[in-house]
Amino acid sequence: MKILKTSNSRIDSTDFSNLPFGRIFSDHILICRYKNGSWGESEIRPYGPIDMMPGTQVLHYGQSVFEGMKAFKNSDDEVLLFRKEDSFRRINKSAERLYIPQIPKDIFIEGLESLIALDSDWCKKDEEYSLYIRPFVFASGECIKASASDEYTFMIITSPTTRYYPSDINVVVEQHYTRASKGGVGYTKAAGNYAASFYPTKLANAKGFTQVIWTDSVDHKYIEESGTMNIWIRINDTLITPDLSDTILGGFTRDSLITLARDNGIKVEERKILVNEVIEAHSNGILKEVFGTGTAVTVAPIKSITVGDQKIEIESQINSYASKLKKDLQGIQNGSIKDVYGWTTKVNSVMSSQ
Numbered sequence: 304m305k306i307l308k309t310s311n312s313r314i315d316s317t318d319f320s321n322l323p324f325g326r327i328f329s330d331h332i333l334i335c336r337y338k339n340g341s342w343g344e345s346e347i348r349p350y351g352p353i354d355m356m357p358g359t360q361v362l363h364y365g366q367s368v369f370e371g372m373k374a375f376k377n378s379d380d381e382v383l384l385f386r387k388e389d390s391f392r393r394i395n396k397s398a399e400r401l402y403i404p405q406i407p408k409d410i411f412i413e414g415l416e417s418l419i420a421l422d423s424d425w426c427k428k429d430e431e432y433s434l435y436i437r438p439f440v441f442a443s444g445e446c447i448k449a450s451a452s453d454e455y456t457f458m459i460i461t462s463p464t465t466r467y468y469p470s471d472i473n474v475v476v477e478q479h480y481t482r483a484s485k486g487g488v489g490y491t492k493a494a495g496n497y498a499a500s501f502y503p504t505k506l507a508n509a510k511g512f513t514q515v516i517w518t519d520s521v522d523h524k525y526i527e528e529s530g531t532m533n534i535w536i537r538i539n540d541t542l543i544t545p546d547l548s549d550t551i552l553g554g555f556t557r558d559s560l561i562t563l564a565r566d567n568g569i570k571v572e573e574r575k576i577l578v579n580e581v582i583e584a585h586s587n588g589i590l591k592e593v594f595g596t597g598t599a600v601t602v603a604p605i606k607s608i609t610v611g612d613q614k615i616e617i618e619s620q621i622n623s624y625a626s627k628l629k630k631d632l633q634g635i636q637n638g639s640i641k642d643v644y645g646w647t648t649k650v651n652s653v654m655s656s657q
């Protein structure tokens with residue numbers, strides 16, 4: 304791997320007390336190109352523009368998938384990566400569906416670790432801070448025929464981050480637009496999934512909602528996800544989250560919370576959940592919590608759900624499952640709670656440049 308370090312770090316001029324999500328980038332990137340049927344040598348170089356011709360395929364057909372993961376700093380100033388192997392597996396699952404060549408493990412994992420080691424100062428130790436990591440791969444061949452590219456570019460960029468949603472989340476149940484349909488790409492992190500969500504989300508924002516709750520594409524009766532998060536409903540003392548299918552993204556935070564909840568003696572059901580079941584639970588006084596989970600948000604309580612003209616307010620619970628599970632998860636992520644699950648791995652310090 305070639306490593307070219309910046310001679311002009313931006314870290315000292317970065318205001319870490321003001322980090323709007325996803326707008327500040329660390330000093331370096333990883334880049335690796337696929338051509339003539341194979342991946343080339345990876346390179347780490349300073350963050351900056353990449354060359355692209357107007358006929359580059361991703362710009363026309365959106366053949367691109369990404370990942371979202373995080374690194375945390377423990378009290379010994381060591382950087383911990385959370386569920387990196389799962390991220391590696393998921394990008395290739397997404398890539399397969401978008402007909403993008405598989406990324407070899409050494410390119411992904413060694414590239415990731417070298418990049419994070421080099422930019423480890425961008426990962427702050429204070430509470431709520433982490434380094435959001437964005438691996439992505441896109442069609443970089445130059446051709447506007449509607450077909451899969453024969454050239455691809457894999458990159459990793461990173462961004463220091465704190466909270467995703469600064470305030471309460473109020474959501475509306477989407478009864479017209481759809482995020483994902485059976486046989487589609489909803490279970491992948493395809494760039495186009497997110498692009499297609501922006502318009503319905505803006506319409507919801509204009510009515511004062513933070514996000515939409517996505518429902519099934521056939522009747523809009525079943526709850527699927529909320530915004531970019533997996534969704535959780537607590538009825539009495541049971542947590543319910545939609546079971547995985549080709550319309551639901553298999554989030555690592557979702558998966559981690561299922562494990563943590565069960566190990567805390569909380570009953571978890573992975574199953575279909577009707578919008579009507581939530582409305583009924585609320586009128587029966589047994590709807591206790593609603594929250595979303597995702598890499599970017601971790602665990603985010605939802606304060607209200609609007610269905611048509613009806614607004615359901617969810618009263619905050621003193622010892623909520625969301626706050627207990629979030630605390631456990633964050634403790635594992637930042638090393639203050641022993642990780643008995645093998646989710647975190649230490650990043651070794653910087654290798655020398657070549």
Ligand code: COI
Binds near residue numbers: 372531598600
């Ligand atoms: C994540 O939580 O990893 C996401 O993918 C959210 C991102 C679209 C900001």
